[in-house]
Amino acid sequence: MRHDAPLPAGTALPLPRTPRHDGRPGDSPVPLAPAAIAEFNDLLHELHPDAPHVDEDALASVARWLVALPPAQGDALLQARLGRLKELSELAADRDWAIEPALAKRIGRLLDYVTRERDLIPDDTPRLGQLDDALLVELAWPMVAEELEDYRDFCRFREESGDGFGGHPTRDDWLRARLEEGALWEQLHRVRHQRYVDYGPLEGGLRVV
Structure with missing residues (x-):
């Protein structure tokens, strides 16, 4: 069972x-060169060190599964992953957001691989040409998932701020505003759960005159 990664x-x-019990890979509907598999794994673990190792049997298994699906369904499953790269490209290119150089490098490496025509599975391979690209996106996704969630919120903040910040709020502007909102929420929460004035306990009880 897959772990609960983004x-x-x-x-x-x-x-x-897990490998096959007999230690031999199953038949693959597409040739898988050991050197290309090793290169794929090297890149995958450069992008996301905690990603699983992908062996020949695992690749053959998912390739057989994809070929068994109706073509339109299989293509839709691949595009559901590859379609996320547009947003990732926008994140990396957005000067207002200014991501860390190390993350920018990893995103660039991911995008470079996906645009290559001759990689683990050549892109012109019928039905399977983009399987390795989609698989790389999925397995490396944890490296960018949190950053992408923050970036979406930043884009909403930038749209809501209108002409504020000269129309180009920075990542620091967004973070400062969200921290201030959080502090305000905490203050309101405290106020709603406490009395404004504490007069202490009544002494001598009540007297009716």
Whole structure:
């Protein structure tokens, strides 16, 4: 069973995590060169060190699964992952957001791989050409998931701020505003759960005159 890592699409691709009991890979509908698999894994772990190792049997298994699906359904599953790259490209290129250089480098490496035509599975391979690209996006997604959530909120903040900040609020402006909102929420929460004035206990009881 897949761990609960962030996913670019609603469900995970059915990638086996354990080798076959007989130690031999199953038949693959597409040639998988050992050197290309090693290169794929090297890049994957450069992008996300905690990602699983992807062996030949696992790739063959998910390739067989994809080929067994109706073509339109299989293509939709791949595009559900690859379609997320547009937002990722916008994040990396947004000067107002200004991501960390190390993350920018990893995102660039991911985008470079996906645009290559000759990689683990050549892009012109019928039905399967983009499987490795989609798989790389999914397995590396935890490296960008939190950043992307923050960026979406930043985009909403930038739109809501209108002409404020000269129309170009920075990441620091967004963070400062969200921290101030959080502090205000905490203050309101405290006020709603306490009395404004504490007169202490009544002494001598009540007297009616």
